[in-house]
Amino acid sequence: MQPNLTHLRQLEAESIHIIREVAASFERPVMLYSIGKDSSVLLHLARKAFYPAPPPFPLMHVDTTWKFREMIEFRDRMAAEYGFDLIVHINQDGVERGIGPFTHGSSLHTDVMKTESLKQALNKYKFDAAFGGARRDEEKARAKERVFSFRTETHRWDPKNQRPELWDIYNARINKGESIRAFPISNWTELDIWQYIYREQIPIVPLYYSAKRPVVERDGMLIMVDDDRMPLNPGETPEMKSVRFRTLGCYPLTGAVESEAATLPDIIQEMLLTRSSERQGRMIDHDQAGSMEKKKQEGYF
Amino acid sequence: MSHKSDLIAEDILGYLKAQEEKSLLRFITCGSVDDGKSTLIGRLLWDSKLIFEDQLAALESDSRKVGTQGGEIDFALLLDGLQAEREQGITIDVAYRFFSTDKRKFIVADTPGHEQYTRNMATGASTADVAVILIDARKGILTQTRRHSFITSLLGIKHVVLAVNKMDLIDYDQSKFDQIVAEYLKFAEQLNYSSITAIPLSALRGDNMIEPSANTPWYSGPTLLAHLEDVQVEQDAIEKPFRLPVQWVNRPNLDFRGFSGTISSGRVKPGDEVVVTASGLTSKVKDIVTFDGNLYEAIAGQAITLTLEDEIDISRGDVLAHADAKPDFADQFEARIIWMHEDHLLPGRPYLIKMGAQVANAQISDLKYKVNVNTLEHVAGKTLELNEVGIANISADKALAFDPYDQNRHSGRFIIIDRFTNATVGAGMVNHSLRRATNIKWQEMDINKGARAYQKGQKSVILWFTGLSGAGKSTVANLVEKKLHALGKHTYTLDGDNVRHGLNKDLGFTDADRVENIRRVGETAKLFVDAGVITLVSFISPFKSERQLARSLVEKDEFIEVFIDTPLEVCEQRDVKGLYKKARAGEIANFTGIDSPYERPENAEITVNTSDQTAEEAAEAIVSKLEEFGVLGAWFPEI
Numbered sequence: 001m002q003p004n005l006t007h008l009r010q011l012e013a014e015s016i017h018i019i020r021e022v023a024a025s026f027e028r029p030v031m032l033y034s035i036g037k038d039s040s041v042l043l044h045l046a047r048k049a050f051y052p053a054p055p056p057f058p059l060m061h062v063d064t065t066w067k068f069r070e071m072i073e074f075r076d077r078m079a080a081e082y083g084f085d086l087i088v089h090i091n092q093d094g095v096e097r098g099i100g101p102f103t104h105g106s107s108l109h110t111d112v113m114k115t116e117s118l119k120q121a122l123n124k125y126k127f128d129a130a131f132g133g134a135r136r137d138e139e140k141a142r143a144k145e146r147v148f149s150f151r152t153e154t155h156r157w158d159p160k161n162q163r164p165e166l167w168d169i170y171n172a173r174i175n176k177g178e179s180i181r182a183f184p185i186s187n188w189t190e191l192d193i194w195q196y197i198y199r200e201q202i203p204i205v206p207l208y209y210s211a212k213r214p215v216v217e218r219d220g221m222l223i224m225v226d227d228d229r230m231p232l233n234p235g236e237t238p239e240m241k242s243v244r245f246r247t248l249g250c251y252p253l254t255g256a257v258e259s260e261a262a263t264l265p266d267i268i269q270e271m272l273l274t275r276s277s278e279r280q281g282r283m284i285d286h287d288q289a290g291s292m293e294k295k296k297q298e299g300y301f
Numbered sequence: 302m303s304h305k306s307d308l309i310a311e312d313i314l315g316y317l318k319a320q321e322e323k324s325l326l327r328f329i330t331c332g333s334v335d336d337g338k339s340t341l342i343g344r345l346l347w348d349s350k351l352i353f354e355d356q357l358a359a360l361e362s363d364s365r366k367v368g369t370q371g372g373e374i375d376f377a378l379l380l381d382g383l384q385a386e387r388e389q390g391i392t393i394d395v396a397y398r399f400f401s402t403d404k405r406k407f408i409v410a411d412t413p414g415h416e417q418y419t420r421n422m423a424t425g426a427s428t429a430d431v432a433v434i435l436i437d438a439r440k441g442i443l444t445q446t447r448r449h450s451f452i453t454s455l456l457g458i459k460h461v462v463l464a465v466n467k468m469d470l471i472d473y474d475q476s477k478f479d480q481i482v483a484e485y486l487k488f489a490e491q492l493n494y495s496s497i498t499a500i501p502l503s504a505l506r507g508d509n510m511i512e513p514s515a516n517t518p519w520y521s522g523p524t525l526l527a528h529l530e531d532v533q534v535e536q537d538a539i540e541k542p543f544r545l546p547v548q549w550v551n552r553p554n555l556d557f558r559g560f561s562g563t564i565s566s567g568r569v570k571p572g573d574e575v576v577v578t579a580s581g582l583t584s585k586v587k588d589i590v591t592f593d594g595n596l597y598e599a600i601a602g603q604a605i606t607l608t609l610e611d612e613i614d615i616s617r618g619d620v621l622a623h624a625d626a627k628p629d630f631a632d633q634f635e636a637r638i639i640w641m642h643e644d645h646l647l648p649g650r651p652y653l654i655k656m657g658a659q660v661a662n663a664q665i666s667d668l669k670y671k672v673n674v675n676t677l678e679h680v681a682g683k684t685l686e687l688n689e690v691g692i693a694n695i696s697a698d699k700a701l702a703f704d705p706y707d708q709n710r711h712s713g714r715f716i717i718i719d720r721f722t723n724a725t726v727g728a729g730m731v732n733h734s735l736r737r738a739t740n741i742k743w744q745e746m747d748i749n750k751g752a753r754a755y756q757k758g759q760k761s762v763i764l765w766f767t768g769l770s771g772a773g774k775s776t777v778a779n780l781v782e783k784k785l786h787a788l789g790k791h792t793y794t795l796d797g798d799n800v801r802h803g804l805n806k807d808l809g810f811t812d813a814d815r816v817e818n819i820r821r822v823g824e825t826a827k828l829f830v831d832a833g834v835i836t837l838v839s840f841i842s843p844f845k846s847e848r849q850l851a852r853s854l855v856e857k858d859e860f861i862e863v864f865i866d867t868p869l870e871v872c873e874q875r876d877v878k879g880l881y882k883k884a885r886a887g888e889i890a891n892f893t894g895i896d897s898p899y900e901r902p903e904n905a906e907i908t909v910n911t912s913d914q915t916a917e918e919a920a921e922a923i924v925s926k927l928e929e930f931g932v933l934g935a936w937f938p939e940i
Contacts (some may be wrong), residue, residue: 053553228699
């Protein structure tokens with residue numbers, strides 16, 4: 001028997017409901033745009049939610065200055081094509097201090113250029129709600145995240161003191177200075193995201209598709225040499241390999257996988273037949289047990 | 302095998318096409334760690350190949366470190382999210398898990414089962430269509446089983462799976478299984494379930510989880526996964542009347558005005574006549590607008606934008622419905638409430654309630670009773686504490702549109718927010734609306750009027766003294782009360798002047814105020830009669846209709862009108878308080894007998910006057926009349 005609404009239709013409707021609810025309940029919402037596939041889906045859903053009007057909030061990219069070049073090109077192309085209001089924030093303080101993943105390590109780099117930078121931007125523009133593309137299936141700590149996740153004036157998350165969230169009714173009440181992080185695609189899985197991108201023909205950064213790219217192998221991860229800021233160790237020479245990325249972040253912190261998947265069906269096929277989860281390509285989760293939970297408490301998305 | 306690996310490998314496009322037809326089921330698992338709940342969920346994730354190699358590596362290393370399965374894989378460790386909980390070995394929040402098969406995607410609400418986490422279970426149950434209630438086959442039905450069942454039923458879940466787990470530990474004994482099921486079915490009669498499916502399981506060994514088990518040849522029903530794939534829940538919302546709570550008014554330019562929201566129940570088509578619940582304004586649906594094009598029809602669960610034929614005023618919080626099937630619209634309603642915060646519920650305190658997109662100030666005006674979540678017993682109570690459930694009347698500062706939750710689970714549900722801390726302190730489900738007039742119900746007391754009067758050896762009545770100012774009402778009433786008191790009767794006098802110093806000090810002497818003056822005194826006298834007291838009321842009470850009103854408040858034989866028929870000239874001559882003089886001088890307006898009428902009683906039970914009689918004689922006459930009426934003698938009411 002054919003369902004009345006397929007699972008993707010139901011997930012889509014739930015996300016649109018959440019996006020509209022945030023727009024209606026807050027004075028200055030913003031959509032965090034990380035340029036990855038989840039952000040692409042989020043943006044697509046926002047455009048659906050308010051059609052024929054454009055989304056009534058800006059998009060903001062917190063740029064660590066270490067993103068893949070193709071990500072930045074894609075971002076600017078999308079902004080021009082869809083005509084959305086794009087804010088790009090860079091932690092200038094971090095830039096002046098010369099913070100980078102190679103010189104300062106992934107932990108400090110992420111902390112200064114991502115977490116701190118995000119807080120700076122939220123304070124600067126006085127946003128009282130920020131959409132994020134996090135999903136509950138990504139990581140154990142995220143499984144308990146609320147859809148409307150309350151943050152204190154200092155942007156902290158208290159996992160022990162979260163508001164109960166029943167039905168589709170979200171508590172949007174905050175005091176001045178406090179904020180809400182809203183996660184419209186909480187209930188989507190990686191497979192749902194890919195199926196939806198396929199069905200809706202949503203544009204994504206080409207890095208997700210396999211191509212010959214220059215990579216070096218470090219600590220079991222394939223790191224792409226995206227620009228000449230990457231110092232090569234003695235004896236290290238970039239090799240051209242057929243690789244793609246399952247997740248996108250700062251290029252020195254994001255591992256590629258060897259793959260021949262050059263189309264969406266190929267990617268989905270590979271994902272279904274493979275046996276390793278997508279966040280494995282990210283270094284920050286591996287730093288220490290429960291590291292995502294710690295980062296979230298401090299204000300990381 | 303949950304995902305068809307062969308098809309994925311050989312025909313990915315065919316596979317993707319098939320995936321488009323997949324449905325979605327949300328369910329909740331209820332049980333404690335000891336019942337094997339985490340193992341059960343872990344096993345479903347494992348068998349649907351949703352555990353990846355790196356997660357498996359972490360799981361293996363965690364299993365060795367903190368596992369409880371002696372080095373074997375401890376599925377429970379897959380699930381416990383937050384670090385502190387992991388160390389304590391319990392789940393203390395609601396976690397959502399995801400897995401899918403070729404037929405369905407599943408969202409599992411994983412909640413703790415202890416009584417102190419009732420709120421978490423209620424939260425998980427709120428979005429679930431099916432509840433999987435775990436039972437340890439060795440222990441059978443426990444207090445917690447009843448609690449879990451009650452909470453899921455309270456939140457409106459209609460379909461239950463009774464997962465009788467750990468069958469391996471009772472040697473797959475059919476008779477024990479049958480016994481547990483029979484006991485449960487009997488208990489569940491009082492709950493509102495429409496289907497109960499009992500399955501003998503071993504989550505640890507995999508019996509009847511995915512594949513039928515060879516260990517239970519006596520069981521011919523579906524496996525857990527097969528049942529979850531097939532159970533039908535989707536029609537529920539679509540068959541209800543159409544409701545569109547308006548979330549957002551979409552107005553990109555002057556030519557377009559759309560009303561956006563998610564259809565909570567029913568279906569809608571262009572041309573349908575719709576009504577705005579609050580204003581009663583109607584129009585016809587012009588278009589159902591979506592990014593993917595206009596729709597011929599939209600059904601429950603779809604997030605859409607409607608445009609209408611007419612320009613009528615609609616804003617966020619309005620609920621659109623079909624004109625011939627409107628929801629209730631009321632500012633007072635009875636609801637069941639689950640309290641979710643450490644600060645107790647305070648009846649009378651203003652809270653915010655959010656019902657869909659509607660927000661109102663509201664107070665819990667009357668907590669009728671609490672429900673013991675373990676025994677389902679009704680308990681009296683003045684407040685609700687964390688995790689307690691109660692039935693209460695709610696009074697909002699504006700009318701809200703809703704359906705009773707039991708009739709339509711996608712309506713009539715709300716959260717309660719503290720106005721100062723902004724915390725979500727409770728959740729509620731509407732039982733039914735209350736109209737203003739019917740809101741205050743008579744509280745039935747075991748000790749009634751008859752019992753109180755009988756104890757005092759009297760019949761309780763109102764002696765209503767009426768007459769002009771200066772007629773001697775208060776003097777006579779005072780003497781009558783003294784005589785009754787001497788006879789051992791229990792009495793009280795409501796005196797016009799005295800009451801105007803307190804209860805009625807806000808009232809003047811206009812006709813409207815005189816009416817209100819008498820109404821209040823009449824109501825007060827009625828309460829005294831109810832208390833078993835002989836009540837003397839000494840008021841000019843010039844208007845017949847108000848004396849009639851006072852009379853109508855009590856039983857026929859409980860109202861004795863005493864007319865002090867002293868002529869105006871005599872009263873004016875006495876002028877004890879000097880009021881007639883002032884009135885004649887025009888210093889007092891609306892003075893009865895001078896420039897405001899006194900309507901003489903036509904059928905007073907007792908008439909005396911103080912021009913032919915002394916006050917003492919008049920009082921004597923009244924008391925003997927009361928004896929005659931049988932008020933003072935022994936009286937045997939029905940108790």
